[in-house]
Amino acid sequence: MLELKHIKKYYYVGDSVTKALDDVSVSFRKQEFVAILGPSGSGKTTMLNGIGGLDIYDSGDLIINGKSTKNFSESDWDAYRNNSVGFIFQSYNIIGHLSILDNVELGMTLSGVDNEEKKKKAREALERVGLGPHINKKPNQLSGGQLQRVAIARAIANDPEILLCDEPTGALDTETSEEIMKLIKELSAERLVIMVTHNPTLAKEYADRIINFADGKILDDSNPFVEDTTKDNFELKKTKMTFWTALKLSFTNLKTKKARTALTAFASSIGIISIAIVLALSSGFQKQINKTQGNTLAQFPVTISQTASKQSAPDTDKVKNSKSKKVTAKLSQQEKSTHTNKLNKKYVNYIKNLDPELSKNVTYNYSTGMNLLSKVDGKVKTAQFSNTNSSNSLSGVSAAMASSTGVGSSVYPSSDNNGKNFLKKHYKVISGSLPQNENEVVLIVDRDNSTNINALKNIGMNVKDNQKLDFNKIVGQEFKVVSNNDYYKQVTDSLYTPNSDISSLYNSNNNKTLKIAGILKVKSESSENILSSGIAYSDKLTKDIVNTNKNSDIVKAQKNSDVNVLTGSNVDDTTKESLVSYLGGSSTPSSILIYPSTFKTKDKVLDYLDKFNQGKKESNKVIYTDLAGQVSSLTGGLMDAITYVLVAFAGISLVTSMIMIGIITYTSVLERTKEIGILKALGARKKDVTRVFDAETTILGVSSGVLGIVIAWLATFPINAILKNLTDLSNVSQLNPVHAIVLIVISTVLTVIGGHIPARMAAKKDAATALRSE
Numbered sequence: 001m002l003e004l005k006h007i008k009k010y011y012y013v014g015d016s017v018t019k020a021l022d023d024v025s026v027s028f029r030k031q032e033f034v035a036i037l038g039p040s041g042s043g044k045t046t047m048l049n050g051i052g053g054l055d056i057y058d059s060g061d062l063i064i065n066g067k068s069t070k071n072f073s074e075s076d077w078d079a080y081r082n083n084s085v086g087f088i089f090q091s092y093n094i095i096g097h098l099s100i101l102d103n104v105e106l107g108m109t110l111s112g113v114d115n116e117e118k119k120k121k122a123r124e125a126l127e128r129v130g131l132g133p134h135i136n137k138k139p140n141q142l143s144g145g146q147l148q149r150v151a152i153a154r155a156i157a158n159d160p161e162i163l164l165c166d167e168p169t170g171a172l173d174t175e176t177s178e179e180i181m182k183l184i185k186e187l188s189a190e191r192l193v194i195m196v197t198h199n200p201t202l203a204k205e206y207a208d209r210i211i212n213f214a215d216g217k218i219l220d221d222s223n224p225f226v227e228d229t230t231k232d233n234f235e236l237k238k239t240k241m242t243f244w245t246a247l248k249l250s251f252t253n254l255k256t257k258k259a260r261t262a263l264t265a266f267a268s269s270i271g272i273i274s275i276a277i278v279l280a281l282s283s284g285f286q287k288q289i290n291k292t293q294g295n296t297l298a299q300f301p302v303t304i305s306q307t308a309s310k311q312s313a314p315d316t317d318k319v320k321n322s323k324s325k326k327v328t329a330k331l332s333q334q335e336k337s338t339h340t341n342k343l344n345k346k347y348v349n350y351i352k353n354l355d356p357e358l359s360k361n362v363t364y365n366y367s368t369g370m371n372l373l374s375k376v377d378g379k380v381k382t383a384q385f386s387n388t389n390s391s392n393s394l395s396g397v398s399a400a401m402a403s404s405t406g407v408g409s410s411v412y413p414s415s416d417n418n419g420k421n422f423l424k425k426h427y428k429v430i431s432g433s434l435p436q437n438e439n440e441v442v443l444i445v446d447r448d449n450s451t452n453i454n455a456l457k458n459i460g461m462n463v464k465d466n467q468k469l470d471f472n473k474i475v476g477q478e479f480k481v482v483s484n485n486d487y488y489k490q491v492t493d494s495l496y497t498p499n500s501d502i503s504s505l506y507n508s509n510n511n512k513t514l515k516i517a518g519i520l521k522v523k524s525e526s527s528e529n530i531l532s533s534g535i536a537y538s539d540k541l542t543k544d545i546v547n548t549n550k551n552s553d554i555v556k557a558q559k560n561s562d563v564n565v566l567t568g569s570n571v572d573d574t575t576k577e578s579l580v581s582y583l584g585g586s587s588t589p590s591s592i593l594i595y596p597s598t599f600k601t602k603d604k605v606l607d608y609l610d611k612f613n614q615g616k617k618e619s620n621k622v623i624y625t626d627l628a629g630q631v632s633s634l635t636g637g638l639m640d641a642i643t644y645v646l647v648a649f650a651g652i653s654l655v656t657s658m659i660m661i662g663i664i665t666y667t668s669v670l671e672r673t674k675e676i677g678i679l680k681a682l683g684a685r686k687k688d689v690t691r692v693f694d695a696e697t698t699i700l701g702v703s704s705g706v707l708g709i710v711i712a713w714l715a716t717f718p719i720n721a722i723l724k725n726l727t728d729l730s731n732v733s734q735l736n737p738v739h740a741i742v743l744i745v746i747s748t749v750l751t752v753i754g755g756h757i758p759a760r761m762a763a764k765k766d767a768a769t770a771l772r773s774e
C-alpha cells in the first residue's frame with residue numbers, strides 16, 4: 001500500500017544540520033494500525049508529514065499503491081492529501097469560525113463534492129464518532145474530546161485509505177484518550193492508520209504494529225512488511241475550490257470579526273468618501289458655472305447694432321495753446337469713435353450661415369412700428385408693445401429704437417423652435433402657455449409678479465401704480481395689426497395721417513390677429529434683464545410686418561420725399577432713414593443679437609464675426625459689442641485645476657487606505673496561518689488559499705466602496721444645506737451614479753491588489769510549517 005524508500009529529510013538552520021529523517025525505509029499494509037514511538041525530536045512528525053504529503057522529502061521515494069511520487073506535481077500532492085489521506089492532530093486544528101458541520105465538510109468542499117452528498121457524508125461521519133446530538137454546536141461549545149472527535153469525523157468524512165494521527169490523545173485525559181483510541185482502532189479495521197504517540201501503553205494496547213524511532217532512524221519494527229506486488233493502479237482526483245466557496249469561507253470568517261471588519265471597511269472607505277465628495281462638488285460647481293455662463297450670455301448677447309462705438313484709445317495729447325486767429329471745427333471724441341455698421345443683406349446672410357452649434361439663438365430686431373389696435377372694455381384703442389410712457393414720447397420711433405440696444409430687449413429669437421426653447425430656459429409659465437407661433441406674444445413679469453406699468457398702459461389697460469390685475473384679464477387679450485395701406489390715409493400729395501376711424505379699421509379682414517398667450521416669470525435672479533418686463537414677441541413677427549409694409553404707399557412716399565410724411569417738417573438723411581425703417585420700409589435689421597451657448601462657443605462666434613472684417617475697409621467693417629466678454633474671466637479651466645488638485649489629495653488617501661488593507665490582510669494571514677495549514681492538509685491548492693484571501697479582500701473592497709459611496713451620498717445633504725446657506729446656490733453637490741459605480745470598482749480593485757500580495761505569501765506557506773505555528 002505505502003512504501004518509504006531511503007527517505008531523507010534534513011533541516012538546515014544556520015550552520016547546523018538536523019537529520020529529521022535519515023534514510024528511512026519502511027512499508028505499510030493496506031489495513032493495519034501502526035504506532036510510531038520515539039523520544040521528542042526523533043523525527044516522528046516529520047515522517048508522518050512526509051507520508052501525508054504535507055512536507056516533501058529531500059531524497060528517496062514514497063511509493064503509493066505502486067506509484068512513485070518522485071515526479072508528483074504540486075497539484076498531485078494536493079489531490080493526494082485531499083482524497084487519500086486523513087489527518088488527526090494533537091491540537092485538533094478545528095477552524096473556529098466555521099460550524100462543526102462546515103469543518104467536517106471542508107475537505108469535500110475543496111474537492112467539489114456536491115452539496116447534498118457532502119452534507120450526508122458529514123452527518124454520517126459525525127454520527128459515527130458519536131457527535132450526532134452535538135451537530136448544531138459551535139466549536140467553542142465543545143470539550144477537548146469532542147473537538148478531537150470532530151477532527152476524526154473530518155479526517156474520515158471523505159473515506160480516505162490512510163489515516164495519519166499525530167499524538168491524537170496528547171491533549172486529553174486518560175478516560176477520553178481511551179475512548180478516542182477505541183474509535184481510531186475501530187476505524188483501522190477499514191484502512192491503514194499510522195499514529196505517532198509518546199504513550200507506549202496506549203500503543204501496546206491498541207496498535208497492531210509498533211515502530212520505534214530515534215534520531216531520524218527506525219530502531220525496530222514489531223511487524224515488518226515487505227511490499228511484494230508493484231501494481232500501478234493509483235488514481236488521484238484533482239481538487240478544485242470555486243471562488244464561491246472561497247467567498248463563503250471568507251464571509252463566515254469576517255462575520256466572526258464583525259466590529260473589526262466594519263472598522264476596516266470604514267477606514268478604507270475614507271479615500272473613496274473624499275474622492276466621491278470632491279467629484280460630487282466639482283461636477284456640481286461645473287454645472288453651476290455652465291448655468292451661470294449660459295445665463296450671463298443670454299443677458300449679454302453679442303450685439304451688432306447699426307451704430308457701435310470703436311474701442312479707440314482716448315486722446316491723451318495735451319491741448320496746446322493756439323495763437324491762431326481762426327477757429328478749428330473738430331469732431332467730438334465720442335462722435336469720432338462712433339462707427340456705423342452696414343447691416344445689409346450680405347451681412348445678415350453671413351450671420352445666417354453661423355454654425356447652429358455655436359448659437360441656437362439669434363435675434364433680428366427691426367425698428368418698425370406695428371400699427372396695433374386692441375379692444376378694451378368694448379372700446380377700440382391704439383396700442384403699442386413698448387415700455388415707454390407714450391404720453392411723453394412724440395412718436396413711436398424712439399420707442400422702437402430703444403429696443404435695439406441689446407440689453408433688456410422685448411424681442412426674443414424665433415430661431416430655436418419658435419423661441420419656445422429660449423423662453424423655457426429662462427422663464428416659467430405662470431398663466432396661459434408658451435407662444436406657439438409668431439402671432440402669439442407673452443407678458444414678462446419679474447419674480448414679484450410685477451411688470452412695467454407703461455407696458456400695460458400701452459396695451460390699453462387703465463392701471464395705476466401698484467394696482468393688481470387678474471391673470472385672465474391679460475392672457476387671451478387680442479390685438480389687430482393693421483397694414484400701412486389701411487392705417488394711413490393720404491391727405492395731400494406728400495402728407496399722410498393715421499386713419500381716425502379705428503373701430504372700422506379694427507374689424508377689417510385684412511388685419512393680422514395677435515394674442516397674449518401667457519404670462520412668463522423669470523426663473524432666477526440671473527435670468528432678469530434677458531427680456532425687459534412687459535410684452536415680448538418673436539423677431540419673426542416684426543419681420544412679417546416689415547414684409548407686409550415694405551412696399552406700402554406711405555413707405556414709397558417717405559422714400560421719395562425730403563419731408564416727414566406724417567408731420568410735413570423737413571428731415572435730414574439719417575432721420576429719413578429711421579422714418580422709413582419705422583414705417584417698415586427697411587428689410588435689414590436695426591440690430592442683431594447672438595446668444596452663444598457657452599463661453600467657449602462665444603469665442604468661436606467672435607472669431608466668425610472677426611473673419612467678416614478681414615481685409616475690409618474701415619468703413620465697411622462691422623463692429624460688435626461683447627458685454628459678456630467682461631465677465632468671462634471666470635472659466636471652467638480654473639474649476640478643472642481645482643478639481644485635479646483635490647482629486648490628487650483624495651487619491652493620496654485612497655492609496656493610504658489601500659496600504660492599510662494590505663497591512664490588515666497581512667495580519668490576517670499571520671493570524672490565520674494555522675488555518676492555511678489545515679486547508680492545505682485537507683488538500684487545498686495554493687490557488688485556493690490565495691482565493692480565500694482574495695475573496696476576503698474582495699468583500700472588504702466592495703463593502704468599503706459601497707460604504708464610502710453611501711456616506712458620501714449622505715454627506716451631500718448637509719454639504720448642500722451649508723452651501724445653500726453660505727452661497728445661495730442650491731444642490732451644488734451631486735453624486736454622479738457613474739462616478740459612484742466607478743469608485744466602487746476602483747475601491748475593490750485597489751483593495752484586492754493591496755491584499756493579493758499577502759495572499760500570495762500565505763499561499764506559499766509550507767503546510768507543515770503552517771501547522772506547527774501557534
Ligand SMILES: Nc1ncnc2c1ncn2[C@@H]1O[C@H](COP(=O)(O)OP(=O)(O)OP(=O)(O)O)[C@@H](O)[C@H]1O
Binds near residue numbers: 043
Ligand atoms: N521547519 C523546521 N526547521 C528546522 N528544523 C526542524 C523543522 N521541523 C522540524 N525540525 C527538526 O527536526 C527534528 C524532528 O522533528 P519532529 O517534529 O519530526 O520530531 P518529533 O519526533 O515529532 O518530536 P515530538 O515528539 O516532540 O513532536 C527536530 O529536531 C526538529 O527540531
